[in-house]
Amino acid sequence: MKYMLLIYQNPANWQELPDGERDAIMSDAGAIVEELTASGELIGGEGLADSSLAKTVRVRDGVPAVTDGPFVEAKEHLAGYCLFECETPERAIEIAVRWPDARHWAVELRPLMTASGEDM
Amino acid sequence: MRTEARHEDLLRALAPQVLGALVHRYGHFDACEDAVQEALLAAATQWPREGVPDHPRAWLVTVARRRLTDELRAGRARRRREDAVAAEPPPAPVADADDTLALLVLCCHPALSPASQIALTLRAVGGLTTGEIARAFLVPEATMGQRISRAKQTIKAAGGTFALPPERELADRLRVVLHVLYLIFNEGYSATAGPDLQRADLVREAIRLTRSVLALRPDDGEVAGLLALMLLTDARRAARTGADGALVPLAEQDRALWRREEIAEGAALVTDALARARVGPYQVQAAIAAVHAEAPRAEDTDWPQVLALYELLEGMAPNPVVTLNHAVALAMVRGPQAGLDLLATLDGDARLRDTHRVEAVRAHLLELAGERQAALAAYRSAARRTTSLPEKRHLEARAARLG
Numbered sequence: 001m002k003y004m005l006l007i008y009q010n011p012a013n014w015q016e017l018p019d020g021e022r023d024a025i026m027s028d029a030g031a032i033v034e035e036l037t038a039s040g041e042l043i044g045g046e047g048l049a050d051s052s053l054a055k056t057v058r059v060r061d062g063v064p065a066v067t068d069g070p071f072v073e074a075k076e077h078l079a080g081y082c083l084f085e086c087e088t089p090e091r092a093i094e095i096a097v098r099w100p101d102a103r104h105w106a107v108e109l110r111p112l113m114t115a116s117g118e119d120m
Numbered sequence: 121m122r123t124e125a126r127h128e129d130l131l132r133a134l135a136p137q138v139l140g141a142l143v144h145r146y147g148h149f150d151a152c153e154d155a156v157q158e159a160l161l162a163a164a165t166q167w168p169r170e171g172v173p174d175h176p177r178a179w180l181v182t183v184a185r186r187r188l189t190d191e192l193r194a195g196r197a198r199r200r201r202e203d204a205v206a207a208e209p210p211p212a213p214v215a216d217a218d219d220t221l222a223l224l225v226l227c228c229h230p231a232l233s234p235a236s237q238i239a240l241t242l243r244a245v246g247g248l249t250t251g252e253i254a255r256a257f258l259v260p261e262a263t264m265g266q267r268i269s270r271a272k273q274t275i276k277a278a279g280g281t282f283a284l285p286p287e288r289e290l291a292d293r294l295r296v297v298l299h300v301l302y303l304i305f306n307e308g309y310s311a312t313a314g315p316d317l318q319r320a321d322l323v324r325e326a327i328r329l330t331r332s333v334l335a336l337r338p339d340d341g342e343v344a345g346l347l348a349l350m351l352l353t354d355a356r357r358a359a360r361t362g363a364d365g366a367l368v369p370l371a372e373q374d375r376a377l378w379r380r381e382e383i384a385e386g387a388a389l390v391t392d393a394l395a396r397a398r399v400g401p402y403q404v405q406a407a408i409a410a411v412h413a414e415a416p417r418a419e420d421t422d423w424p425q426v427l428a429l430y431e432l433l434e435g436m437a438p439n440p441v442v443t444l445n446h447a448v449a450l451a452m453v454r455g456p457q458a459g460l461d462l463l464a465t466l467d468g469d470a471r472l473r474d475t476h477r478v479e480a481v482r483a484h485l486l487e488l489a490g491e492r493q494a495a496l497a498a499y500r501s502a503a504r505r506t507t508s509l510p511e512k513r514h515l516e517a518r519a520a521r522l523g
Contacts, residue, residue, distance in 0.1 A: 001507075002258075040236070040267030043259055085259060087233050116310040117510035119353075119360065120369040120480070 002043065002085045003092045006108040007101045009079040011050060017104070028100040036084050036095070045082035076105055083112075127167050130176060131160050132328075135247025138180045140219025142188065143282045149226065150272040151191050152184070153244050159184035160247060220245065221336050222284050224329070227271075228297045231278035236271035237300045238307070243268055246325050256322050257307070294337070298346050298402065301330050305350050312361045312510040323354055341397020344389050345406045351386035352409035355379040366513035371418040383413045401437040404429055423452040440472050444481050456489035476505035480515060487522065496522040 014022070036042035051070045058065045070077060079101065086092050096102065096109045135156060142152040159180045173179040227241040239257075242248045248256075254264035285293055308322025330347045337343050359373035368374075390406040397403070408429045415421040430446040443466055451459025463485065466478050483498035496519055503515035 037266065038270065040263055040265075040270050043263055085235075085263075087235060111507045113507050113509050113512075115312055115509055116307075117312055117367045117508045117514075118310060118477075119356075120367060120484075120511075120514065 001089065001092070002083065002112040002114075004110050004112060005045075005082040005084070005096055005099060006078055006110065007080045007082065007099065008076040008105045008107065009101055010076050010105055012075070013104070025100040025104075028098075032095065032098060033082070036082075041084045041086050043083040043085055045080065045084075047080035048078060051077040124168060127164065127172065130172070131163055131180075132247035132325075134177050134180055135160060136220045136223050136245045137177060138184055139244055140223060140282075141181055142184055143223075144219065146188065147282070148188075148192075149280075149282055150269075150276060151188055153272060155184040155187035155191060156180070157243065157249070158187045161249060164249075218284060218336070220332055222282055224297045224333065225284065225290070225293045226275065226280050226282055228293070228300045229275045229278060229280045230293075230296060231274050231280070232271050234300065234303055236267055236274070237296070238304055239264060239267045240271045241300055241329070242304065242322075242325060246329060248321075248325065252321070256319060294333075294340070295342075297333065298330075298342060301326050301333070302346060302349075302402075304329075305353075309353060309357065312365060312367065323350075323357075326350060327354070339397065341393040342400040342402045344393035344397070345400060345403030348386040348390035348393070348406035349402055349409055351382045351389070352406055352413050355382035355386065355413065361510065364513065365510055366517055367510045369514070370412060375416065378413065383410075386410065387413065399432075399436075401433060404433045404436065408433075421452075423449060427453045440466055440469050441477070444477055447481060447485070451485050451488060456485045459485045460489070476502040476511075476515075479505065480511070483515070483518065487518070492522055 017025075033042060033045065052068075054068070054070045056067050056069060056071045058067075082099075084092075084095065086095070092109055096107050099107045101107055138159065139152060139156045142156065143149050146152060162183055163176075163180060167173075167176075223245050224241065227244050228237045232240070239253055242253050242256075243250065250265045250268060251261050253268075254261040257264065284290055304322055305326035308319045308324075308326065311319035327347070327350050330343065330350060334340075334343045334347055355378050356370075356373060358379070359375070359377035360368055362368050386406065387410045390403055390410055393403050394407065408426055411422050411425050411429070427446075427449040430442065430449045434442050434446055443462065447459040447462040450462055460482065463478060463482055466472055469478075472478055479498050479502035483495050483502055486495035486498055489495075499515050499519035499522065503512050503519060506512050506515065
């Protein structure tokens with residue numbers, strides 16, 4: 001099963017974290033990515049630029065409207081994602097539990113839709 | 121047939137023979153497997169340009185052997201082995217039929233996860249390139265390459281060897297091989313979109329490899345049963361999706377689209393296996409598929425026979441997916457309530473916790489029972505929970521019809 005791990009942060013308290021903890025978050029995440037690469041589970045992943053750089057696009061009656069800022073206004077912003085494929089849901093949860101951002105904010109684990117279907 | 125496709129067929133057929141010959145002579149399954157892969161890639165670029173050599177197998181062995189020598193030379197610590205390889209005469213160009221079986225058993229080593237068994241089997245025995253396997257499974261080539269190299273390390277660490285285990289153990293290992301071939305088939309068959317060509321390829325490969333196992337183990341009823349199941353299932357492929365990409369349930373498929381030739385071969389295989397071999401789960405599943413295939417219209421289906429076969433299967437290989445199908449058969453014979461009662465025994469089953477299947481079947485049975493509102497709610501709930509786009513479309517269409 002393929003999963004996307006959505007990584008949430010609060011930019012305000014990211015700044016307030018002690019340097020050591022910020023470094024630990026980065027290196028812990030890096031270690032997981034290395035592990036997933038070595039095991040052949042990693043499909044991809046990136047960090048996202050600050051949500052103040054987001055543009056939200058809406059099209060109504062064919063007319064596009066582009067506004068600055070994220071679609072959902074919240075204290076927590078999507079900070080990055082990690083896409084992987086693993087054998088069991090338990091393994092996916094194990095990866096999510098170890099993801100360092102979960103210690104401070106939250107990560108969200110979402111199975112991907114597939115184009116496969118069983119006979120009915 | 122296109123020349124390219126002809127080359128591809130030839131290369132895939134030769135791949136396990138070339139690998140078998142090399143591993144026989146030199147050991148080092150992992151290094152030999154890399155060398156053969158490189159030889160296959162070289163052939164795939166050179167043969168279309170320069171023509172197929174007179175002795176393609178010997179050509180591949182020579183190229184692979186040269187790559188192997190280079191590879192071993194690169195590892196300085198292995199210099200002594202390199203000399204040994206260089207000094208030996210090339211392997212005899214004789215195909216040893218058991219090599220394919222020994223390779224399959226090694227690639228389906230129990231220390232590996234199913235995903236790794238599948239990837240390694242397709243590359244080492246199927247002769248597919250890493251890129252082809254990666255595209256079929258919709259992952260980056262680097263990811264697939266890493267899975268394959270990790271799988272080979274795991275086999276090495278687990279002490280896997282290129283030799284057929286004693287007969288008693290071989291029977292167990294062969295079950296794993298059959299399961300891997302079944303998974304490859306299902307991965308290709310269940311796809312309804314995406315890179316069609318690659319997915320159809322998985323079906324073709326699974327059938328081809330199962331055929332080659334049957335040629336080596338003609339008396340094993342389960343090998344015949346698995347091949348029959350694949351053929352009888354694949355026969356319905358063209359009918360299983362509608363123009364909108366939604367799944368078409370068996371009962372509503374246009375049976376004129378079913379491929380009679382595959383049905384005839386599958387039915388003959390399973391009939392023969394049941395008559396002479398010990399019955400097993402693949403044979404029973406194939407027999408069920410044959411009963412469906414033999415009904416000219418859905419309403420002609422011999423449901424009592426399907427039910428009897430599911431009862432047999434449930435006793436032989438109990439699992440919740442079998443129970444789901446059993447419940448449908450039961451409903452067709454004894455009425456929807458009997459099916460719903462059996463389905464209720466799956467409530468709270470941890471193995472089905474994250475799937476929508478119980479709700480989907482419940483919706484269908486409630487609809488048969490005329491419980492429109494409850495059926496609608498169950499269809500909607502199943503549609504929300506599935507991770508399959510074509511199943512979601514089907515379930516939403518069902519809900520819309522009732523709503």
